[in-house]
Amino acid sequence: MTERALRLGTRRSKLAMAQSGQVAEAVRRLTGRDVELVEITTYGDVSREHLAQIGGTGVFVAALRDALARGEVDFAVHSLKDLPTTQPDELVLAAVPKREDPRDVLIAREGLTFEQLPNGARVGTGSPRRMAQLNAYARTHGLTIETVPIRGNVDTRIGFVRNGELDAVVLAAAGLNRIGRTDEVTDFLSVDFVLPAPGQGALAIECRAGADGHDTALVAALAGLDDPHTRVAVTAERALLAALEAGCSAPVGALADLLGDGQAVTEMRLRGVVGTTDGSSLVQLSITGPVPTSHGDAAALGRELADEMLAKGAAGLMGERAL
Numbered sequence: 296m297t298e299r300a301l302r303l304g305t306r307r308s309k310l311a312m313a314q315s316g317q318v319a320e321a322v323r324r325l326t327g328r329d330v331e332l333v334e335i336t337t338y339g340d341v342s343r344e345h346l347a348q349i350g351g352t353g354v355f356v357a358a359l360r361d362a363l364a365r366g367e368v369d370f371a372v373h374s375l376k377d378l379p380t381t382q383p384d385e386l387v388l389a390a391v392p393k394r395e396d397p398r399d400v401l402i403a404r405e406g407l408t409f410e411q412l413p414n415g416a417r418v419g420t421g422s423p424r425r426m427a428q429l430n431a432y433a434r435t436h437g438l439t440i441e442t443v444p445i446r447g448n449v450d451t452r453i454g455f456v457r458n459g460e461l462d463a464v465v466l467a468a469a470g471l472n473r474i475g476r477t478d479e480v481t482d483f484l485s486v487d488f489v490l491p492a493p494g495q496g497a498l499a500i501e502c503r504a505g506a507d508g509h510d511t512a513l514v515a516a517l518a519g520l521d522d523p524h525t526r527v528a529v530t531a532e533r534a535l536l537a538a539l540e541a542g543c544s545a546p547v548g549a550l551a552d553l554l555g556d557g558q559a560v561t562e563m564r565l566r567g568v569v570g571t572t573d574g575s576s577l578v579q580l581s582i583t584g585p586v587p588t589s590h591g592d593a594a595a596l597g598r599e600l601a602d603e604m605l606a607k608g609a610a611g612l613m614g615e616r617a618l
């Protein structure tokens with residue numbers, strides 16, 4: 296039997312095409328099979344509304360998942376941070392490849408860093424998580440900034456700085472890396488000030504859970520692209536997000552990193568933050584434990600940190616969430 300090409304469902308944006316192309320190449324190498332990209336338009340791509348208004352969670356993902364569930368494609372690549380924390384029974388997260396730089400970055404006029412921005416600087420971001428932490432970061436440096444909600448693809452966002460409408464925009468380093476635009480960055484924001492979205496910088500490769508033999512074989516093959524360290528880190532971050540009952544547009548930042556002695560990885564540290572979008576109050580905590588040896592252990596660390604954050608009033612700071 297000649298094996299047909301594997302169909303990879305992808306969004307059409309430049310970023311989605313870049314990351315799907317990279318995964319397609321890796322899958323070709325891994326399986327020796329042809330991989331064909333199938334473009335799917337998602338509601339998140341066509342809507343002009345702000346993300347928070349259209350409900351945030353899953354707007355980029357739902358159409359891809361539908362195409363997958365209907366059998367129109369064999370697997371799909373998502374930005375992990377856009378993936379809702381609930382996993383549909385019929386789908387499986389077959390691989391989480393090694394994560395890229397998880398940080399947020401600033402692209403500002405005239406090469407300015409965040410701390411060099413003038414008072415009143417207009418900084419574009421529609422993300423409540425970024426607003427909360429950028430405003431808090433500004434406060435600790437005696438600066439006031441104005442966060443301006445923006446939407447659009449990477450080119451559009453950078454365009455607001457080029458045309459003088461904004462002093463700066465904030466984007467994810469990973470997205471810029473994947474489309475070869477890292478040279479535009481004027482400041483890599485330290486995670487000590489701005490924690491990324493849970494799962495930021497990582498990709499998720501999703502398949503049908505395997506009702507038939509083809510699906511099961513594909514899931515097994517794609518496991519070759521999984522990076523276990525990234526997997527436990529993002530599992531903990533997403534468990535934190537889920538336990539805070541917050542969606543991907545909520546003001547929650549989280550980052551798990553594996554700490555080692557240069558020889559071996561010994562511990563995992565999970566940091567989390569929630570805050571009001573004006574940055575006037577943040578709950579930021581960290582927890583360290585042995586490197587999880589199972590998804591269950593990783594998720595437990597996330598839930599433990601969530602409980603500590605809730606005990607410090609985290610829920611009250613997320614009150615301005617949209618529906």
Ligand SMILES: NCc1[nH]cc(CCC(=O)O)c1CC(=O)O
Pocket residue numbers: 374375376377465466467468469470471494495496497
């Ligand atoms: N919210 C949109 C989104 N989803 C994933 C990325 C790219 C970074 C990543 O893969 O984590 C971006 C753009 C951005 O936040 O700048």
